[in-house]
Amino acid sequence: MFAQLGGGIFTKAADVGADLVGKVEAGVPEDDPRNPAVIADLVGDNVGDCAGQAADLFESIGAEMLSAMILGSDLAEKSGMTNDMATYFMMFPLALHCLDIIASTFGMWFVYTKPGLPQFNAGYGEMEDSLDIMIRGFKYALAAGISGFFLLAYIFLNDKRYETWLYFALCGLVGIMVSYAFILSTQYYTDYKYGPVQNIANASKTGHATNIIAGLAVGLESTCIPVLCISVGISLSYWLGNMSGLIDKHTEKPCGGLYGTAIATMGMFANGVFVLSMSGFGPIADNAGGIVEMSGCSESVRDITDRLDSVGNITKANAKGYSIGSASLACFLLFSAFIDEVNFVSNKKFHVVDITNPDVFLGGL
Numbered sequence: 227m228f229a230q231l232g233g234g235i236f237t238k239a240a241d242v243g244a245d246l247v248g249k250v251e252a253g254v255p256e257d258d259p260r261n262p263a264v265i266a267d268l269v270g271d272n273v274g275d276c277a278g279q280a281a282d283l284f285e286s287i288g289a290e291m292l293s294a295m296i297l298g299s300d301l302a303e304k305s306g307m308t309n310d311m312a313t314y315f316m317m318f319p320l321a322l323h324c325l326d327i328i329a330s331t332f333g334m335w336f337v338y339t340k341p342g343l344p345q346f347n348a349g350y351g352e353m354e355d356s357l358d359i360m361i362r363g364f365k366y367a368l369a370a371g372i373s374g375f376f377l378l379a380y381i382f383l384n385d386k387r388y389e390t391w392l393y394f395a396l397c398g399l400v401g402i403m404v405s406y407a408f409i410l411s412t413q414y415y416t417d418y419k420y421g422p423v424q425n426i427a428n429a430s431k432t433g434h435a436t437n438i439i440a441g442l443a444v445g446l447e448s449t450c451i452p453v454l455c456i457s458v459g460i461s462l463s464y465w466l467g468n469m470s471g472l473i474d475k476h477t478e479k480p481c482g483g484l485y486g487t488a489i490a491t492m493g494m495f496a497n498g499v500f501v502l503s504m505s506g507f508g509p510i511a512d513n514a515g516g517i518v519e520m521s522g523c524s525e526s527v528r529d530i531t532d533r534l535d536s537v538g539n540i541t542k543a544n545a546k547g548y549s550i551g552s553a554s555l556a557c558f559l560l561f562s563a564f565i566d567e568v569n570f571v572s573n574k575k576f577h578v579v580d581i582t583n584p585d586v587f588l589g590g591l
Contacts, residue, residue, distance in 0.1 A: 229273075229281035237274025240266035257519035268516045271509035279505050279545050286552040287323065287495055293559035294319040294488035300566045301485045305472040311385060315485070318382040322398075322492045325374040330499035333367025356537040357417065360504050364409065364497065371402055371496035385472075390482075393470035397463040397486040401493020404459040405501075408452055408547050415448040416543045418536055422448070452551050457588045460558070463490035464584045484562050484582065491555040494548075505545030508538030558587050 244263035248254045257264050295316045302312030339354055379395035415422045422444045429440035467486020474481040515531035562582040581587045 227281075230278045230285075233270075233273040233275075233278030233281070237267075237270030237278075240270035243267075255519070257516040259520040259522075264516060264520065268513045271512045275509040275542050276506055279542075279549065280502060282549045282553070283498060283502055283545070286549055286556045287498065289556040289560055290488070290491050290495070290552065291319045291323060293556070293563040294485075294492060296563040297485050297488050297559070297566065300563075300570060301472065301481060303570070304474045304476070304481045306475045307385070314382045318378065319488070319492055321378050321382060322375070323495065325371065325378060326495055326498050329367050329370035329374055330497050330503070332370040333363040333365075333497065333500050334503065335363075336366045337363035356534060357413070357540055360507070360537075360541065361409070361413075364500055364504070367497045367500045368402060368406060371493075372399060375399065375402070375493060375496060390470045390472060393466045393482070394486060394489050397466045397489040398493035398496070400459050400463045400466070401490035402496050404455050404490070404551075405494040405497065405548065407455045408551055409501075409544055411448070411451040411455070412544045412547045413540055415444060416540045452547060453591050456551055456554060457591060459490055460487050460555070460584050460588060463487045483584070484559075484566070487555075487562075487584065488559050491552065491559060494552050494555065498548075501545050501548050504541040508535075508542035511535045511538035554591070558582070 240263065244261060244267040245256065247263050248258055248261040249256060252261065254260055257267075298315035298318065299312065301307075302315050307315070337359055339359060375398040376395045379391045379398065383391040383394050385391070414420050417423065418427075426437065426440045426444060430437040463486045464483040465486075467482035467484065467489070468480035470480075470482040470486065472480065472482040511531065511534035515528065515535050518527050518531050558581070565580070565582050581590060
């Protein structure tokens with residue numbers, strides 16, 4: 227919590243403070259060496275966008291892993307599994323996060339510039355876009371994650387009575403697709419090549435007021451697609467989990483739905499390491515631009531770092547959307563695990579407004 231809030235507050239305070247002192251009061255350019263607050267700004271990028279973002283994702287991953295293990299244990303008890311199968315269902319989330327490291331590392335091998343094609347030029351003509359290079363690596367990481375997910379589901383969740391593993395593997399595929407939709411949505415709303423950012427730039431020509439209105443409107447609108455993606459993902463994974471064939475031995479009803487949503491959330495993190503690495507690109511590029519400005523390099527060098535910085539802002543936004551979306555799913559899973567445990571210990575079924583019911587949770591979103 228300290229890393230998230232302290233880092234986030236420090237970076238914004240340092241950034242705005244440096245701009246106010248330099249550009250507004252002293253009339254010097256951004257990152258000018260005469261403004262010592264620039265150093266605080268560069269440090270802030272690291273503590274906010276590297277340490278803070280990592281802490282945020284670590285929190286979400288820890289919460290989701292533990293809640294998925296609890297839900298796996300409860301599912302095993304409800305459906306009358308053997309102790310061996312129950313252990314496999316509990317250990318599956320741990321195996322998936324090992325897969326995350328392997329799949330993301332595989333994707334990183336494909337992050338390189340193509341020979342013979344210049345990556346930068348001052349006129350922004352024919353070149354290979356920095357973001358496209360990273361998205362290419364992310365797609366390879368996704369492919370590795372999907373393959374590994376199906377393999378691990380077959381090894382861990384292969385209950386001989388049903389084709390259980392296949393349905394839970396499809397739940398993971400739903401989660402992976404939701405994470406990819408997050409990336410595409412964020413890119414659309416933050417990349418200078420698309421309409422939303424261009425509209426803000428055009429609105430800025432007529433003054434501060436239209437700049438603020440356009441920027442706020444785009445920011446509010448950009449939340450729509452992720453919320454719809456989460457809603458579809460939870461609904462579909464809950465349905466697939468119930469289709470897995472696992473039946474509650476007490477009520478004779480399907481009981482795999484909540485575990486299915488847990489697996490979908492694990493799927494979102496099948497490439498979490500890669501997304502966090504893309505996020506780290508942002509402050510690195512931003513700091514490079516500051517160093518170029520303070521060291522008095524030529525304008526052409528600054529053009530290159532500005533282009534990298536704009537891509538870095540997109541990758542930072544990607545990671546923020548990714549971590550916030552996963553945090554909302556973590557809340558759902560933790561509450562589900564908590565209510566499951568309360569009902570199990572007390573032997574009662576509480577009749578309240580139950581946000582562990584996907585329909586209720588999605589209505590709340």
